[in-house]
Amino acid sequence: MNVKDIYVYIEVREQTALDVGFQLLSLSQTLKEQYAAKSIAQDVVAVLVGHNVEKHIKTCHDYGADKVVVVDHEVLNFPTTEAVTHALTQVIKTFNPECFLIGATVVGRDIAPRVAARVATGLTADATHLEVDPADDSRLLLMTRPAFGGNLYGTIICPFSYPQMSSIRPEVFVKVLYERPVVEPIRFDFSFTPKHTIEVLERKVKHKEGGDLKKAHMILAGGRSMANHVEKLQEFASSINATFAASRGLVESGKVGKDIQVGQTGTSVRPALYIACGISGAAQHTAGMENAQTIIAINTDPEASIFQFSHLGVVGDAVEVLKEVQKYL
Ligand SMILES: Cc1cc2nc3c(=O)[nH]c(=O)nc-3n(C[C@H](O)[C@H](O)[C@H](O)COP(=O)(O)OP(=O)(O)OC[C@H]3O[C@@H](n4cnc5c(N)ncnc54)[C@H](O)[C@@H]3O)c2cc1C
Known part of the structure; x- marks a missing residue:
């Protein structure tokens, strides 16, 4: 052929x-x-x-x-x-x-x-x-x-x-x-007669939590360990005009919806800045964010694999680190 x-x-x-x-x-x-x-x-x-x-x-x-x-x-x-x-x-x-x-x-x-x-x-x-x-x-x-x-x-x-x-x-x-x-x-000469095996009666646009991740210029994402601090992270994100996102770990905690999950089975993103707070850096997560222009990771574990993907890494409690940064904003 x-x-x-x-x-x-x-x-x-x-x-x-x-x-x-x-x-x-x-x-x-x-x-x-x-x-x-x-x-x-x-x-x-x-x-x-x-x-x-x-x-x-x-x-x-x-x-x-x-x-x-x-x-x-x-x-x-x-x-x-x-x-x-x-x-x-x-x-x-x-x-x-x-x-x-x-x-x-x-x-x-x-x-x-x-x-x-x-x-x-x-x-x-x-x-x-x-x-x-x-x-x-x-x-x-x-x-x-x-x-x-x-x-x-x-x-x-x-x-x-x-x-x-x-x-x-x-x-x-x-x-x-x-x-x-x-x-x-x-x-192209397209002729088509629907068989109507499926009939769409109505379309409803689903409201997405947290805006469009794909278009976000800055993203602040929280991991499983941030389950009790979601509001603080969201407040910090909005203070820097960043969109809030999550790892699957945080989604699994039930504190946020899957709409905002970044990764292989979530959304792939390419923001100018990605701040990963308390995210370990599993391959399924990094597959969705490794193309961000600048990645900052905050993690208590100095061996966390997220640091291999970061341009800047901070070893420490993410909530405390963000609290300190807030003083300078
Ligand atoms: C088929 C498949 C698809 C998947 N798809 C996705 C996907 O799309 N997206 C995704 O994210 N995951 C996905 N996963 C899950 C993935 O493998 C990981 O389990 C998940 O990413 C872990 O989330 P986490 O980093 O938030 O949690 P954890 O792995 O539990 O890591 C928590 C991290 O927080 C740190 N930490 C603890 N306390 C603090 C603190 N106070 N401050 C700072 N750091 C702290 C710890 O050191 C640790 O590194 C998928 C898995 C499979 C099998």
């Missing part, structure tokens, strides 16, 4: 194109360069799926798309499993991409395995690192993801079927302005 190009699903929910799609377009430009170094020409193609979505075409080019395939249909106004699976399957069967990347959002996680099964290929879910195999005669994508609860990293290849498919969580990669020239989009 003649396969070509790196395709990226751009998820649009009620007129908003999610950032993760743009992050994956930028990542794909890096992969394109790696292919180019082996004299393999690839384009980066955004697959823009939704209703009245052409306004997002320029942004796709801004963040790295060489071409945009538009799948526009009123049933796609909100991305339902049935419709988006059908749309992406049709796109793959029509264009035969070499690689296909999907943001591991709630929708992405739901549709990615379904699409992979329908086109009879493999899927690496929640990859954290992607690169083109440096071996001269190889076109393989090396897809690395945490395994065994984050204690091991496994690199997965998909050598016998196409596309080489991976889902990637939001904020694992950054979007980069490439400002590729805007070209006429490829308008």
